[in-house]
Amino acid sequence: MASQHRSTTTREATAESTPSETALETARRQLDRVAAQLDVDDAVIERLSHPRAVHEVTVPLERDDGSVEVFTGYRAQHDSVRGPYKGGLRYHPDVTRDECVGLSMWMTWKCAVMDLPFGGAKGGIVVDPKSLSDGEKERLTRRFAQEIRDVIGPNADIPAPDMGTDPQTMAWLMDAYSMQEGETIPGVVTGKPPVIGGSYGREEAPGRSVAIVTRESCNYYDYPLAETTVAVQGFGSVGANAARLLEEWGATIVAVSDVNGGVYDPDGIDVSAIPSHDEEPEAVTRFATELDEGDDVSRISNDDLLELDVDVLVPAAVGNVITADNADAIAADIVVEGANGPTTFAADTILEERGVHVIPDILANAGGVTVSYFEWLQDINRRQWSLERVNEELEAEMKTAWNALKNHVERRDVTWRDAAYAVALDRIGDSHEMRGLWP
Ligand code: NAD
Numbered sequence: 001m002a003s004q005h006r007s008t009t010t011r012e013a014t015a016e017s018t019p020s021e022t023a024l025e026t027a028r029r030q031l032d033r034v035a036a037q038l039d040v041d042d043a044v045i046e047r048l049s050h051p052r053a054v055h056e057v058t059v060p061l062e063r064d065d066g067s068v069e070v071f072t073g074y075r076a077q078h079d080s081v082r083g084p085y086k087g088g089l090r091y092h093p094d095v096t097r098d099e100c101v102g103l104s105m106w107m108t109w110k111c112a113v114m115d116l117p118f119g120g121a122k123g124g125i126v127v128d129p130k131s132l133s134d135g136e137k138e139r140l141t142r143r144f145a146q147e148i149r150d151v152i153g154p155n156a157d158i159p160a161p162d163m164g165t166d167p168q169t170m171a172w173l174m175d176a177y178s179m180q181e182g183e184t185i186p187g188v189v190t191g192k193p194p195v196i197g198g199s200y201g202r203e204e205a206p207g208r209s210v211a212i213v214t215r216e217s218c219n220y221y222d223y224p225l226a227e228t229t230v231a232v233q234g235f236g237s238v239g240a241n242a243a244r245l246l247e248e249w250g251a252t253i254v255a256v257s258d259v260n261g262g263v264y265d266p267d268g269i270d271v272s273a274i275p276s277h278d279e280e281p282e283a284v285t286r287f288a289t290e291l292d293e294g295d296d297v298s299r300i301s302n303d304d305l306l307e308l309d310v311d312v313l314v315p316a317a318v319g320n321v322i323t324a325d326n327a328d329a330i331a332a333d334i335v336v337e338g339a340n341g342p343t344t345f346a347a348d349t350i351l352e353e354r355g356v357h358v359i360p361d362i363l364a365n366a367g368g369v370t371v372s373y374f375e376w377l378q379d380i381n382r383r384q385w386s387l388e389r390v391n392e393e394l395e396a397e398m399k400t401a402w403n404a405l406k407n408h409v410e411r412r413d414v415t416w417r418d419a420a421y422a423v424a425l426d427r428i429g430d431s432h433e434m435r436g437l438w439p
Helices: 023-037 042-048 097-113 134-147 167-181 205-220 237-248 283-289 302-306 345-353 367-381 387-412 416-435
Strands: 053-062 068-079 085-092 119-126 157-161 229-233 252-258 261-264 298-300 312-315 334-336 357-359
Touching: 023 042, 023 097, 023 345, 023 416, 042 068, 042 416, 053 097, 053 134, 068 085, 068 097, 068 134, 068 157, 085 097, 085 167, 085 367, 097 119, 097 367, 097 387, 097 416, 119 157, 134 167, 157 167, 157 367, 205 237, 205 312, 205 334, 205 357, 205 367, 205 387, 229 237, 229 302, 237 252, 237 312, 252 283, 252 302, 261 283, 261 302, 345 357, 357 416, 367 387, 387 416
Parallel strands: 085 119, 085 157, 229 252, 229 312, 312 334, 334 357
Antiparallel strands: 053 068, 068 119, 252 261, 261 298
């Protein structure tokens, strides 16, 4: 890549950030930090600091009682130099334009770390999904599909489920899009139910990749799984699947939690006995309230879970949980980021100084987008893969990505996050340079 000094107008990376820093602030700080270490053209970095487009739409919904309410929806498209935009759709009251942009940047890096032919996008609607009946959610989704129809498509931008959306939401979106286009186009979204072109193994894939990467990092740092203790925050799709696989592979899961708090047993919790968030929302809470006096298992708060003296901590619930306020108290030797953005920029610096190995989200939970890529391939080829094939190919892709990062960590003596960004930026930068800036 061309060697140039960074322009003085770009932001300098600093370790000063607040616990409430937005996803966009974190994403930009991470980009600046690694750009300063790399030989990347200033113009490319400047371009990558901004999304290519952010589409803001209003989505009217006729409520079940006949009243009409108007919601705001976004689709942030960050970069598509390596292929169609790819990223989830979130239904949550806290969705903002900036959050969508920050998350879309992470999707660009995530796809590049995995060497997938996709760029990054993210979107959503500012709505509390719990306030919607099934019928309302379907009408809202179909209308949103119509509002963003011009900017999505199997070769343009491919949404997927995220917080507050699920395979059913993707089925409605695909149907609305297909009806308007006049033909069935399953490749417009991923994360669909398998019966309409979804992939087996997609739902479990982010948790599976978290487990694979945890296993690889334990091997690397010489923690035999059979002697490794793990605490998992969040017992949803990512956390529960990762915990169950790690338990199956011999690790001891000493703590799990949901939004209300968690349970802790130094001898290990039988995680297969607790339903995941999807199977029964807040089942960890129920499990905790049913504990008897004298049980080995005790209750623990989400804050205390993060500070447990375990070998591996897997934050797999929400962003910004490891901050400058608690980074000094994190006692785990390895942090594997199951959630997107669980560690603030400032906390990252503290953990690095303390020698805690942080395996970044853009590698750890990338199993989701990787199996989404498999789904897209299956849709294009109109041929479904078996679950065994999906899991085998995911294992191979994760190991290839892990090895690329490992080589970079060893060669350059940098953190795993810096290595992930460097590998991603190298691929994206090279692609931009080869294609050039048009016109
Ligand atoms: P989910 O809704 O299935 O589960 C979330 C879990 O976290 C639940 O157990 C919930 O009770 C708990 N939780 C919610 N708020 C919490 C809080 N403040 N403190 C502690 N626990 C809390 O969600 P998921 O799909 O497992 O996603 C979890 C994280 O992983 C999110 O950051 C998401 O963006 C990221 N992620 C998900 C996927 C995916 O495909 N599911 C892929 C990549 C990344």
